[in-house]
Amino acid sequence: MKILECVPNFSEGRNRDIVEDIISALTEVPGIRLLDHSMDPDHHRSVVTFVGFPEEVVAGALAACNRAAELIDMRKHEGGVHPRIGAVDVVPFIPLADAEMSEAVGAAHRFGAMFGVRNRIPVYFYGASALSPDRRELPDIRRGGYESLEERLKDPKWRPDAGPALFNAQSGATAVGARIPLVAFNVVLNCSDLKRAEDVARSIRQSSGGLRHVKAIGVHLKSRGLVQVSMNLTDYRETSMRRVFDEIQARAGLLGIEILESELIGLIPQAALDGRSPEYFKLKDFSDRRILENCL
Structure with missing residues (x-):
């Protein structure tokens, strides 16, 4: 079909x-x-x-x-x-x-x-x-x-x-x-300093010498007084959510910042989770309906 x-x-x-x-x-x-x-x-x-x-x-x-x-x-x-x-x-x-x-x-x-x-x-x-x-x-x-x-x-x-x-x-x-399915993945940092989010985004995106197939920007969430690393993972098969999350956690940790939570925009293939649980990524509002295969 x-x-x-x-x-x-x-x-x-x-x-x-x-x-x-x-x-x-x-x-x-x-x-x-x-x-x-x-x-x-x-x-x-x-x-x-x-x-x-x-x-x-x-x-x-x-x-x-x-x-x-x-x-x-x-x-x-x-x-x-x-x-x-x-x-x-x-x-x-x-x-x-x-x-x-x-x-x-x-x-x-x-x-x-x-x-x-x-x-x-x-x-x-x-x-x-x-x-x-x-x-x-x-x-x-x-x-x-x-x-x-x-x-x-x-x-x-x-x-x-x-x-x-x-x-x-x-x-x-x-x-x-x-295109193939991508992963629209946002990670919220427990701070309000936009420059720190921009620094983390710069360190992981491919165009700045970071991880392959990762597009990332730092953004200010005015409604929450927090900052976010907003990403598209254009080929999760080569650069997984787990690798990106771990890298952000490490980079943020060097700056003395913790990850507060993360979110998905739209749906993702099951394989994108790389065998990890939603809790591993601190995903909010996650259910099995966010897995693409479960909706087809």
């Missing part, structure tokens, strides 16, 4: 009515199964996870993302700590079960073309769906954020892969990709 997972990220984490409207548009599509959704006011971001057959997933992504493009205004988006380039910031397609990566790539390309044209939003393809090597990595596409997008679009090098090469002030741009 060929199943695709889709995990769109929206630049809205504070207005529950908007997020529920987006989810409602998604769940009205026949064949879509909603697995998870979350809102984060500090990141000012929502993440939705759903699965279905390939064409159903493309239809569901269009329904949800079209609604988000109508409701979210990037001109009013401020105070979030997460990098973003648009209202519909990133839309990855992930092959599951018997689906091949080529089918996720096809879904990404079909979705991106239709979404960009309908909403007049520039679309960039990343990951396995990238059309050029310099767009394969998501951080390269998001560098400079929404605020730099108008100027970047004047550069022929940054002509979008789909949609118009015009700045859409309300919606910004969207990155659409195909």
Whole structure:
């Protein structure tokens, strides 16, 4: 059975009515199964996870993302700590079960073309769906954020892969990709010093010479008066949650800081836990429903 997972990220984490409207548009599509959704006011971001057959997933992504493009205004988006380039910031397609990566790539390309044209939003393809090597990595596409997008679009090098090469002030741009399942993993430190979280993030992320397949930033959680190391583990098979957690614990310990708790955004494959219990990672709000295989 060929199943695709889709995990769109929206630049809205504070207005529950908007997020529920987006989810409602998604769940009205026949064949879509909603697995998870979350809102984060500090990141000012929502993440939705759903699965279905390939064409159903493309239809569901269009329904949800079209609604988000109508409701979210990037001109009013401020105070979030997460990098973003648009209202519909990133839309990855992930092959599951018997689906091949080529089918996720096809879904990404079909979705991106239709979404960009309908909403007049520039679309960039990343990951396995990238059309050029310099767009394969998501951080390269998001560098400079929404605020730099108008100027970047004047550069022929940054002509979008789909949609118009015009700045859409309300919606910004969207990155659409195909990839394997990743682990969105955040670790909260028991301190309020952002520089310490940034130092820990710098020490573990691949781009700074740290662990392979780890993207990490330090962020301030204003609502809690704490700091967090926010991460994407893009290949948990090579760099596991356990290795990352142990490294953060060691690095934080050298700074005299303890890990308060950690959290997952969305679902993870069972193997990502690397045989450890949720308690090992100090995971909050964890249940068996956070394991991807248990939901399929």
